[in-house]
Every structure is written in C-alpha cells, then in structure tokens.
Amino acid sequence: MAVPKRKTSKWRRNQRRAQSFFSRLKSPSLSECPECGERILPHRVCPYCGSYKGREILPETK
Numbered sequence: 630m631a632v633p634k635r636k637t638s639k640w641r642r643n644q645r646r647a648q649s650f651f652s653r654l655k656s657p658s659l660s661e662c663p664e665c666g667e668r669i670l671p672h673r674v675c676p677y678c679g680s681y682k683g684r685e686i687l688p689e690t691k
C-alpha cells in the first residue's frame with residue numbers, strides 16, 4: 630500500500646485547506662440572469678430584476 634514518505638506539515642496542510650476555502654470565496658459560481666443579463670448566483674432569484682425561471686417573483690422596488 631502506498632504510504633506518504635513524509636508527514637504533511639501544519640503549514641502545507643493548512644495551505645491545502647485554505648486553497649479550497651479561498652477558491653470558493655473568490656470565485657463563486659456565477660450564472661447570467663436570462664432576463665436582465667446580470668451575473669447572479671445560480672438557483673437564486675435575481676436581485677436586479679427579481680425573476681427566477683422566467684417568472685417575476687419579487688415586486689419591482691425601483
């Protein structure tokens with residue numbers, strides 16, 4: 630069975646964990662709103678025009 634030759638240092642272990650954390654923080658998956666074209670989070674109501682799945686849900690505040 631393959632066994633790691635050296636113990637992973639605290640620094641390297643933390644770096645590995647921090648990488649996945651920061652990649653999620655910096656570049657969350659974004660999709661474009663089909664109604665207004667703004668970059669929005671997927672599976673959420675668009676905060677710009679209030680639409681989701683082709684229907685307007687939130688009332689227009691502006």
Ligand SMILES: [Zn+2]
Nearest residue numbers: 662665675678
């Ligand atoms: Zn929109």
